[in-house]
Amino acid sequence: MSKLKNVKHLQCVNCGKTYPAEPGLYTCPACGPKMGILDVIYDYDYIKAHTSKEDFAKNKDYSIWRYEPFMPIEENGPKPKLRVGWSPLYQAQGLGEAIGLDHLYIKDDGINPTASLKDRASCVAVAKAMEEKAEVICCSSTGNAASSLAGNAASVGIKTVIFVPGRAPIGKVSQLKIFGANVMSVQGSYEETFQLSAEAIERFGWYNRNAAVNPYLVEGKKTVTLEICEQMDWQVPDWIVFSVGDGCTIAGAWKGYKDLYEAGFIDKMPRVAGIQAEGCAPLAHAWKDGKGEAWEQEVENTIADSIAVGVPRNAIKALRAIEESNGVWETVTDEEILDSMRLMGKTSGVFGEPAGCAGMAGLEKLVKDGVIKKEETVVCAVTGNGLKDVKNAIEAAGEPLKVEPTIEGLNEALKKIGY
Amino acid sequence: MSKLKNVKHLQCVNCGKTYPAEPGLYTCPACGPKMGILDVIYDYDYIKAHTSKEDFAKNKDYSIWRYEPFMPIEENGPKPKLRVGWSPLYQAQGLGEAIGLDHLYIKDDGINPTASLKDRASCVAVAKAMEEKAEVICCSSTGNAASSLAGNAASVGIKTVIFVPGRAPIGKVSQLKIFGANVMSVQGSYEETFQLSAEAIERFGWYNRNAAVNPYLVEGKKTVTLEICEQMDWQVPDWIVFSVGDGCTIAGAWKGYKDLYEAGFIDKMPRVAGIQAEGCAPLAHAWKDGKGEAWEQEVENTIADSIAVGVPRNAIKALRAIEESNGVWETVTDEEILDSMRLMGKTSGVFGEPAGCAGMAGLEKLVKDGVIKKEETVVCAVTGNGLKDVKNAIEAAGEPLKVEPTIEGLNEALKKIGY
Numbered sequence: 001m002s003k004l005k006n007v008k009h010l011q012c013v014n015c016g017k018t019y020p021a022e023p024g025l026y027t028c029p030a031c032g033p034k035m036g037i038l039d040v041i042y043d044y045d046y047i048k049a050h051t052s053k054e055d056f057a058k059n060k061d062y063s064i065w066r067y068e069p070f071m072p073i074e075e076n077g078p079k080p081k082l083r084v085g086w087s088p089l090y091q092a093q094g095l096g097e098a099i100g101l102d103h104l105y106i107k108d109d110g111i112n113p114t115a116s117l118k119d120r121a122s123c124v125a126v127a128k129a130m131e132e133k134a135e136v137i138c139c140s141s142t143g144n145a146a147s148s149l150a151g152n153a154a155s156v157g158i159k160t161v162i163f164v165p166g167r168a169p170i171g172k173v174s175q176l177k178i179f180g181a182n183v184m185s186v187q188g189s190y191e192e193t194f195q196l197s198a199e200a201i202e203r204f205g206w207y208n209r210n211a212a213v214n215p216y217l218v219e220g221k222k223t224v225t226l227e228i229c230e231q232m233d234w235q236v237p238d239w240i241v242f243s244v245g246d247g248c249t250i251a252g253a254w255k256g257y258k259d260l261y262e263a264g265f266i267d268k269m270p271r272v273a274g275i276q277a278e279g280c281a282p283l284a285h286a287w288k289d290g291k292g293e294a295w296e297q298e299v300e301n302t303i304a305d306s307i308a309v310g311v312p313r314n315a316i317k318a319l320r321a322i323e324e325s326n327g328v329w330e331t332v333t334d335e336e337i338l339d340s341m342r343l344m345g346k347t348s349g350v351f352g353e354p355a356g357c358a359g360m361a362g363l364e365k366l367v368k369d370g371v372i373k374k375e376e377t378v379v380c381a382v383t384g385n386g387l388k389d390v391k392n393a394i395e396a397a398g399e400p401l402k403v404e405p406t407i408e409g410l411n412e413a414l415k416k417i418g419y
Numbered sequence: 420m421s422k423l424k425n426v427k428h429l430q431c432v433n434c435g436k437t438y439p440a441e442p443g444l445y446t447c448p449a450c451g452p453k454m455g456i457l458d459v460i461y462d463y464d465y466i467k468a469h470t471s472k473e474d475f476a477k478n479k480d481y482s483i484w485r486y487e488p489f490m491p492i493e494e495n496g497p498k499p500k501l502r503v504g505w506s507p508l509y510q511a512q513g514l515g516e517a518i519g520l521d522h523l524y525i526k527d528d529g530i531n532p533t534a535s536l537k538d539r540a541s542c543v544a545v546a547k548a549m550e551e552k553a554e555v556i557c558c559s560s561t562g563n564a565a566s567s568l569a570g571n572a573a574s575v576g577i578k579t580v581i582f583v584p585g586r587a588p589i590g591k592v593s594q595l596k597i598f599g600a601n602v603m604s605v606q607g608s609y610e611e612t613f614q615l616s617a618e619a620i621e622r623f624g625w626y627n628r629n630a631a632v633n634p635y636l637v638e639g640k641k642t643v644t645l646e647i648c649e650q651m652d653w654q655v656p657d658w659i660v661f662s663v664g665d666g667c668t669i670a671g672a673w674k675g676y677k678d679l680y681e682a683g684f685i686d687k688m689p690r691v692a693g694i695q696a697e698g699c700a701p702l703a704h705a706w707k708d709g710k711g712e713a714w715e716q717e718v719e720n721t722i723a724d725s726i727a728v729g730v731p732r733n734a735i736k737a738l739r740a741i742e743e744s745n746g747v748w749e750t751v752t753d754e755e756i757l758d759s760m761r762l763m764g765k766t767s768g769v770f771g772e773p774a775g776c777a778g779m780a781g782l783e784k785l786v787k788d789g790v791i792k793k794e795e796t797v798v799c800a801v802t803g804n805g806l807k808d809v810k811n812a813i814e815a816a817g818e819p820l821k822v823e824p825t826i827e828g829l830n831e832a833l834k835k836i837g838y
Contacts, residue, residue: 062481062505082768083507086481088532090500094576111530113507113768115806155768157513161836164819174809177816180765182836188824196822196829204838346599349501349532349574387534387806390593397596400583403615405607410615417580417601419623 078130094347110385122148124220134207140197143172150179212313221252238376243358245307247318254321272327275362277302284329306355338396351386457634497549513766529804541567543639553626559616562591569598631732640671657795662777664726666737673740691746694781696721703748725774757815770805
């Protein structure tokens, strides 16, 4: 029997076969690592019997571990030490007015310890690796998954080997190096980077933190919507909006609401909007073209590096989140992303990286097109901190005004800003 | 009578004269803006009568505003919207072992909304500006004070005019621009930049967020030690360690403990260690040379840009914090700072900017020299996020390993890391 009392089993999203939640199993052996993504299936009766809204109200652990009753984690098991989660949920009135929404909320996940939502997945990965007494954790990543893994692993002295594509921004690479990771900068695409990491993991039996392939990561990511729900006093918004690369984050976001619904914490579900960058949008394009789950690989041509994923690893879970929720897919250009970055910063004081602002850019479009209505309540996640990629921020916001250090210089500059 | 029920008056640190805490007064008119720094003096009987440890235990506002009873803020007054404060306090066992301490804690203030401790001061500045119904807030700064002001002001739609020297680093400038600040890049020295801002403030009556000159900023900064104390269950460490530039942060840190002591929340005080960069250490050098408060201006020659302050504006408060606490000053080289950045990242998963790591580098030295003992309890603050200055991080940690996307490339790379 599994040590995880709240978990029934793992289930393949492709063939439906179930497996006990035991160490060492990542994907469905019958369907293989590409199609056989596993889902963690909970025992909701157990959860209902062991936790309640009142328990949460009393719980003073303001990190993702407050949601342990909903997580595939050994009770009182070992944990990494960084404080991940409980990021702020801001009511964004100014931004709402600017884009035409009465009730807009921003979930700012860029203030996690390594500055992205990926900390939620990585700290679960490190906890699971600690349960299994793993000595090395490996992943491939466009950047944020890597830096979050490196930071969380460093907090408990676990070694990491990390594969990133050569295009990863310097901000993210600097984090990896500072956290003491063994960093492999692969001179090729993200797909090549992923394949190389898979090869190394296979060869050395390292703990596998690759997105989607490890079924527990989505369970970490889902804490973002568990939090949103608790922060909204268990009220459910009409829409949640997330940018999408691999599909893990939006799958997790949807899973969070599903778990709360099944456990009787809420009695309705939100609709989900998935936003991809136009330069790399295999899932949004498949949906728009009516291809169902038959998406096709795309090139990776966007500044939103964290969601530039030509071969999304969690495509099925992501596509189903939109389908089950009666949601929508949308795409945004790089220019729209930069516009949104600037608008959000100016009206709310939140600074997202390009991929982190793609959701907001898509939301703006969906409101303009009448898909999302003025009076609907919307929560949009900012998934990474703008400091991760300042080059693109300057691209978005422009250079500062140059001023000569004289009274005449001051006068001239003040005139330019309307004084 | 002042609207601030918990505040008695403002008192000049130079001549001791007192003034009511009213809008418009920044420095002691008798001593002038350079010497006449004001201190906020509280009515501790009022505080004692109106707040207790039990109140804090029940308070669910995990931001600096939970400390309103200790702050010079109108009750139920307007506030900016970013969630500042309640940063994590980590017990850093791995790092402690590495540098020879049994009980080391890291206060990671780099996870504030704009990624530095300065958010604590800026959100108080914005709250005070809102009390006074100011329409524009102005400051001059080389970085963190500016970006935190811009972000906090943007959250409530208040206009900012910010003067930075032309040499200001791109990461910090990108934040300013994204937050919609009017940024004046002054083509001259920092002193010229400061003078231009003073000229503009004088001319237009803008709200003045210049460090030290505004007595309320230190009161925001002191929340860092109020938090540390509450997070340690009101136990007082033997030492607190902070990096020092203009002296406001360490003055605030000391003020926090003083307030708690006077209000009867604690019955002992910590010793304070102030760390400056060797390339710009007017206060540490004055203390080491036995000059008392007669410090001398220095050039600004260090990578720790946030604490590179040749003319510290809050020198007296900072020097008195060390003197009153029977503390010490120490200096660290740029190399020691980068070494400490790497060691802290690797052993704890916390990534600080150079100025943010200077405190830890100094602590390491003080332990080595026997000034701070193995068995003493020490809290060291990391005051800014490493993502603010990734160039120096790469300098500290090196470039990643480049790998060709082939099996041969993988084999070669793995060999290099010992597999």
